[in-house]
Amino acid sequence: MTCLLEVEALTLRFGGITALDQVSFQIAPGRIAALIGPNGAGKTSLFNCITGFYRPTAGVICLHEESGPRELQLMAQTEIAAVARLARSFQNIRLFGAMTCLENLLVAQYRRRAPGALPSLLGLRRARAAEAAAIARGRELLARFELLAFADQEARTLPYGAQRRLEIARALATDPILLCLDEPAAGLNERESAELAERLERLREEGLTLLLIEHDMGLVMRIADQVIVLDVGRKIADGPPAQIRADPRVIAAYLGDEAA
Amino acid sequence: MKTALRDAGLSALIAFILALPLAGLVTTPDESLQLRLVFHPWPVAAITVGAFLLRLLWLRRPRFTLPKVRGLGSWALVPVALLPLVSGGRGLDVGLLVLTYLMLATGLNIVVGLAGLLDLGYVAFYAVGAYTTALLTTEAGFGFWSALPLAGLLAAFAGLLLGIPVLRLRGDYLAIVTLGFGEIVRVVLINWQSLTNGADGISGIPYPRLFGLDFSRAGRASVFRLFHLPYDRLDRQVWFYLLALALTLLANLVVARLRRSPLGRAWEALREDEIAARALGLEPTRLKLAAFTTGAFFAGLAGAFFAARQGFVSPESFTFMESALVLAIVVMGGAGRQLGVIWAAVVMIGGFELVRGFAEYRMLIFGLALVAIAVARPGGLIAARLPSVRLNPLRRGA
Numbered sequence: 086m087t088c089l090l091e092v093e094a095l096t097l098r099f100g101g102i103t104a105l106d107q108v109s110f111q112i113a114p115g116r117i118a119a120l121i122g123p124n125g126a127g128k129t130s131l132f133n134c135i136t137g138f139y140r141p142t143a144g145v146i147c148l149h150e151e152s153g154p155r156e157l158q159l160m161a162q163t164e165i166a167a168v169a170r171l172a173r174s175f176q177n178i179r180l181f182g183a184m185t186c187l188e189n190l191l192v193a194q195y196r197r198r199a200p201g202a203l204p205s206l207l208g209l210r211r212a213r214a215a216e217a218a219a220i221a222r223g224r225e226l227l228a229r230f231e232l233l234a235f236a237d238q239e240a241r242t243l244p245y246g247a248q249r250r251l252e253i254a255r256a257l258a259t260d261p262i263l264l265c266l267d268e269p270a271a272g273l274n275e276r277e278s279a280e281l282a283e284r285l286e287r288l289r290e291e292g293l294t295l296l297l298i299e300h301d302m303g304l305v306m307r308i309a310d311q312v313i314v315l316d317v318g319r320k321i322a323d324g325p326p327a328q329i330r331a332d333p334r335v336i337a338a339y340l341g342d343e344a345a
Numbered sequence: 346m347k348t349a350l351r352d353a354g355l356s357a358l359i360a361f362i363l364a365l366p367l368a369g370l371v372t373t374p375d376e377s378l379q380l381r382l383v384f385h386p387w388p389v390a391a392i393t394v395g396a397f398l399l400r401l402l403w404l405r406r407p408r409f410t411l412p413k414v415r416g417l418g419s420w421a422l423v424p425v426a427l428l429p430l431v432s433g434g435r436g437l438d439v440g441l442l443v444l445t446y447l448m449l450a451t452g453l454n455i456v457v458g459l460a461g462l463l464d465l466g467y468v469a470f471y472a473v474g475a476y477t478t479a480l481l482t483t484e485a486g487f488g489f490w491s492a493l494p495l496a497g498l499l500a501a502f503a504g505l506l507l508g509i510p511v512l513r514l515r516g517d518y519l520a521i522v523t524l525g526f527g528e529i530v531r532v533v534l535i536n537w538q539s540l541t542n543g544a545d546g547i548s549g550i551p552y553p554r555l556f557g558l559d560f561s562r563a564g565r566a567s568v569f570r571l572f573h574l575p576y577d578r579l580d581r582q583v584w585f586y587l588l589a590l591a592l593t594l595l596a597n598l599v600v601a602r603l604r605r606s607p608l609g610r611a612w613e614a615l616r617e618d619e620i621a622a623r624a625l626g627l628e629p630t631r632l633k634l635a636a637f638t639t640g641a642f643f644a645g646l647a648g649a650f651f652a653a654r655q656g657f658v659s660p661e662s663f664t665f666m667e668s669a670l671v672l673a674i675v676v677m678g679g680a681g682r683q684l685g686v687i688w689a690a691v692v693m694i695g696g697f698e699l700v701r702g703f704a705e706y707r708m709l710i711f712g713l714a715l716v717a718i719a720v721a722r723p724g725g726l727i728a729a730r731l732p733s734v735r736l737n738p739l740r741r742g743a
Contacts, residue, residue: 192622195614
């Protein structure tokens with residue numbers, strides 16, 4: 086199988102605590118991979134390693150692009166976002182609250198399009214064209230995530246569900262090749278959750294690769310192509326949803342209570 | 346009414362407790378020059394009753410809201426800007442002072458208002474600008490107008506130098522380090538005798554000239570002689586005021602444009618949530634450095650204004666109080682909002698000068714004004730942030 090993201094023997098220690106222990110897995114391009122596990126299993130730590138917010142103690146995180154492989158653990162966090170083009174959302178929503186929805190999306194395009202301070206200060210044509218392109222892209226994303234009505238409203242005044250959508254839209258505004266979402270369905274009602282599933286599936290159809298942390302098993306089983314299960318920092322299972330559901334170790338560690 | 350009475354009674358009690366030692370007890374020497382504590386009941390009673398009544402009035406005040414007129418804030422500035430021109434030498438002097446502080450606040454607004462970096466040592470860059478101007482004009486034969494950009498650039502360079510090590514710090518730590526830096530610059534100015542003439546300062550800084558012409562009564566390059574104009578002592582001030590006004594307007598225009606540019610939005614994003622900004626690939630250190638350097642540049646220009654207006658600089662003018670004052674202007678104006686900052690500068694600096702007569706009470710009035718604004722407009726004079734761009738433009742008059 087060709088793979089986009091390859092994590093090899095990833096280990097993360099905080100002093101004496103081992104948050105991640107020799108975790109390895111691969112994600113194929115154009116797939117939705119879900120990362121599940123009980124609280125404290127190390128899911129968010131793994132996310133933070135992949136997106137560069139933590140530097141792993143050992144191991145390799147390799148992004149296989151057409152231009153060749155890139156070892157993410159050697160790159161600065163901002164370069165992982167801007168050059169390797171990994172986008173992420175946060176478990177607790179982190180929007181730029183005082184800024185409008187459109188502005189949130191424009192900020193996300195800063196590294197891709199910003200023309201530099203002097204051209205925009207002088208209002209050069211290049212700067213105006215870049216701004217127009219950024220606004221056009223922002224509008225497209227707002228329309229796609231049903232946020233057009235909120236376009237000029239401060240992000241912090243949005244209803245919760247809209248804030249969740251805006252965070253995904255903002256991550257997409259960076260034109261990522263891998264989108265990492267940390268509990269995108271948390272706090273959503275059933276209808277919103279179903280809409281989210283549809284949106285993520287549509288992104289997959291367009292060729293984007295997704296990695297999610299998710300507690301909503303219904304959502305995971307419905308849309309994921311691959312499920313990776315972590316428990317106390319170790320990977321205990323990895324495979325298609327049907328196989329995971331039947332895995333006795335997973336049932337013991339995670340689904341235990343529900344299955345019983 | 347009952348709760349209001351109880352609340353006012355509580356305020357009176359607190360006022361009484363505070364007033365008792367502060368206003369009630371006075372040490373007075375008696376005949377044998379021994380210090381004795383004398384109790385004065387009247388001030389205490391006055392303060393207690395005053396607190397009670399004020400609190401009661403405040404709680405029972407009628408509720409009303411001021412009518413809003415769009416654009417009033419900016420148009421009302423025009424007569425304010427012209428006022429010094431008709432009010433003679435003293436007015437021009439105050440006008441220049443207001444412009445100097447406005448320039449400072451414009452720069453600090455980038456750092457504090459947009460990028461959200463609490464800089465308590467901003468006065469350091471002001472000092473660098475002022476001393477650069479002073480030294481270049483008195484020692485190196487520069488004119489004011491050629492020294493002005495250099496003052497800005499050197500201050501910006503100082504901002505860069507300080508920024509590189511300290512901008513990795515966050516919040517309170519950054520505030521403490523910049524506070525220290527402000528003091529270091531002042532102490533260096535005092536002690537670097539050979540360059541800065543120490544505590545005595547540098548005097549004889551020439552007044553700005555008009556394209557190489559001066560404003561002397563009968564000099565070779567005198568404006569009056571050349572253009573056969575009647576001599577007016579005030580003309581050089583008018584000229585300086587107008588140019589300073591133009592430069593300050595330009596600075597405000599630059600900052601307004603910056604705010605609406607991608608860079609300005611990146612600064613604001615950083616202020617709102619640094620982690621989220623990093624996740625989008627924004628580089629906090631570089632962006633903060635840009636904000637710090639740009640802010641310092643404007644402080645340098647303000648320093649040049651200051652030096653030329655006073656004709657004299659000394660370390661005394663660059664104490665922490667100045668940083669605090671400029672910060673107060675920015676915060677009172679509503680951090681990030683340029684119009685609010687302009688009004689705050691006009692009111693606080695212009696107002697300050699108006700009450701100079703009651704020198705002893707200036708700080709008291711200043712404090713009361715700060716408290717009043719904090720209570721009435723917690724977000725600053727003009728708190729609402731305007732979006733840098735709109736998808737659906739507002740219809741005019743809407």
